[in-house]
Amino acid sequence: MFPFTRSRPPEAKASAAAIATFHPTGRPVWTPRDLAALTRQSYVQNAIAHRCVRLIAQSAATLPLTVTVEGRPQTTHPLASLLARPNPAQDCCALLETLYGHLQIAGNAYLEAVPDPADATAPPRELHTLRPDRMRVIPGQGGWPEGYEYRVGGRAHRFAQIDEAPPILHLKTFHPLDDHYGLSPLEAAAIPVDIHNAASRWNKALLDNAARPSGAVIYNGPDGGTLSEGQYARLKDQLETRHQGAMNAGRPILLEGGLDWKPMSFSPSDMEFMKAKDSAAREIALAFGIPPMLLGLPGDATYSNYAEANRAFHTQTILPLAHKTLSALTHWLGVRYGEDLSVEIAEQNRADNAEN
Numbered sequence: 001m002f003p004f005t006r007s008r009p010p011e012a013k014a015s016a017a018a019i020a021t022f023h024p025t026g027r028p029v030w031t032p033r034d035l036a037a038l039t040r041q042s043y044v045q046n047a048i049a050h051r052c053v054r055l056i057a058q059s060a061a062t063l064p065l066t067v068t069v070e071g072r073p074q075t076t077h078p079l080a081s082l083l084a085r086p087n088p089a090q091d092c093c094a095l096l097e098t099l100y101g102h103l104q105i106a107g108n109a110y111l112e113a114v115p116d117p118a119d120a121t122a123p124p125r126e127l128h129t130l131r132p133d134r135m136r137v138i139p140g141q142g143g144w145p146e147g148y149e150y151r152v153g154g155r156a157h158r159f160a161q162i163d164e165a166p167p168i169l170h171l172k173t174f175h176p177l178d179d180h181y182g183l184s185p186l187e188a189a190a191i192p193v194d195i196h197n198a199a200s201r202w203n204k205a206l207l208d209n210a211a212r213p214s215g216a217v218i219y220n221g222p223d224g225g226t227l228s229e230g231q232y233a234r235l236k237d238q239l240e241t242r243h244q245g246a247m248n249a250g251r252p253i254l255l256e257g258g259l260d261w262k263p264m265s266f267s268p269s270d271m272e273f274m275k276a277k278d279s280a281a282r283e284i285a286l287a288f289g290i291p292p293m294l295l296g297l298p299g300d301a302t303y304s305n306y307a308e309a310n311r312a313f314h315t316q317t318i319l320p321l322a323h324k325t326l327s328a329l330t331h332w333l334g335v336r337y338g339e340d341l342s343v344e345i346a347e348q349n350r351a352d353n354a355e356n
Contacts, residue, residue, distance in 0.1 A: 035105075035106055035132065035133040036133055038105075038186060038187060038190065039105055039106075039133075039186075041190075041193065041194070041197065042105075042186050042189070042190070042193045043105055043186065045197060046193050046196060046197055046284075048193075048196060048281045048284045048285065048295065048297075049186060049189065049193055049284055051295060052104070052185075052284060052285060052287075052288040052290050052295070053101055053104045053105060053186070053288070054101075055290060055294070055295075056100060056104055056288060056289075056290070056317060056318065056321070057096075057097045057098075057100040057101040057104060058097055059313075059314070059318050060096065060097075060100045060318050060321050060322050060325075061092075061093045061094075061096035061097035061099075061100055062093055063318070063322050063345050063346075064345070064346040065083060065092065065326070065343060065344065065345060065346060066080075066343075066344055066345075066346045066347070067079045067080040067083070067341060067342075067343055067344075068341065068342050068344055069339050069340065069341045070339075070340050073346075073347075074341075077341070078123055078337070079123070079333060079337060079341065079343070082123070082124065082126075082127065083127075083343070086126060086127035086128070087114075087126040087127060087128055088126075095127060095129060096325075098129045099111065099129050099171070099325070100321065100325070102129065102131070102132050103171060103172075103173060103182075103184070103321070103325075104184060104185055104186060104288065105132075105184055105186050106132035106133065106182075106184050106186075107132075107172060107173045107175065107181065107182030107183045107184030107185075107186075107187065108132040108135070108170065108171070108172045108173075108181055108182050108184075109129070109132065109170075109171040109172075110129065110130040110131075110132060110135050110148070110168055110169065110170055110171070111127055111128070111129060111130070111168070111169040111171075111329075111332075112127070112128045112129075112130055112159070112167060112168060113126075113127060113165070113167050113168075113169070113332075113333070113336075114126040114127070114128065115165070115167065120162060120164075120165055120167075121162075121164045121165040121335070121336060122336060123333075123336045123337055124333070124336065130150060130168075134150055134151050134152055135148055135149070135150050136148065136149045136150075136151070137170070137180040137181070138158070139179075139180060143179065144161075145161055145170065145180065146160070146161055147159055147160045147161055148161070148168045148170070164335060165335060165336055166332065169328060169329070169332040171324075171325060171328055173185075185287045185288045185289070186287075188287045189283065189284045189287035189288070192279075192280035192281075192283035192284050192287075193280070193284060195276055195277070195280040196277055196280040196281055196284065199274070199276055199277035199280070200277070203274075203277075278297065278298055281295070281297050282297055285297065288317070289313070289316060289317035290313055290317065291309035291310075291312055291313055293306060293309040294306070294309055294310060294313060319345075322345060323345075326342075326343045326344060326345070329343045330342045330343050
């Protein structure tokens with residue numbers, strides 16, 4: 001981990017290309033996607049995406065942390081106490097799990113430091129996570145965020161980013177086409193999520209139809225003869241009400257008047273949707289950086305055993321995410337304590353990871 005440095009570069013060192021990201025002062029930049037719809041379709045309705053988000057958030061949040069001052073761990077430091085109980089409703093694990101979950105779903109996560117009423121630059125009294133779908137960046141003249149706007153139920157609260165002690169910490173993943181918002185793994189996996197959901201709906205419809213494909217009712221009447229409108233409506237109603245759905249599975253059908261039933265089977269190409277579903281599930285896991293073996297997905301032999309896959313998951317996904325987040329916490333909170341401090345993963349946990 002790196003010791004505390006300034007969270008923003010001085011104005012004198014502003015980028016010469018800042019005009020490329022210029023926005024009129026005070027105007028929010030709106031998130032370029034419908035985060036609520038993406039969350040419902042993916043995290044809420046897709047088991048693979050849901051498990052990916054929870055596995056990363058819970059694994060990263062349970063890493064034990066330590067506060068060091070000049071390289072020495074401090075168990076009684078005020079920042080250690082704040083992280084252990086950041087607010088009355090959450091402990092450290094709950095706060096970080098929410099923070100990491102927002103990063104995976106939205107690509108952005110926000111922490112609010114509740115200041116001391118007497119001194120805004122003093123150590124914060126509480127830390128709270130804020131929902132990304134309610135937060136908007138307000139860019140300043142040089143492209144740096146000069147504030148954040150949080151909207152709830154038609155009411156808006158604006159946080160001004162104070163240089164000495166900014167009240168909002170904005171964590172984001174890399175997005176090459178957006179100056180202010182991150183690109184989430186869930187958004188990158190949107191297409192395979194749609195494919196996986198469509199395959200699941202297909203499977204559900206198949207089960208509702210007695211777990212077999214529909215057949216054809218063939219009319220063997222006189223040459224050129226067709227069913228009358230009344231006969232057609234009565235036959236259609238009978239098939240829909242008495243022979244569809246799981247409750248009517250295997251129920252015999254009574255045909256009359258030259259009608260014949262011809263069952264239809266799936267062709268090999270029709271069955272490809274199951275392979276497409278498994279392939280989409282592996283793509284979702286790939287977007288999140290999770291070895292498919294850890295999710296129990298079939299057809300993946302990248303790792304020789306479960307322990308190797310779990311080790312790769314921690315070293316390539318969990319540890320980089322945790323280090324990035326803790327480095328940002330160090331820069332954000334360090335100025336308030338006036339010490340050469342850092343928030344790090346406990347040494348014992350590092351040794352355990354090395355052994356595993």
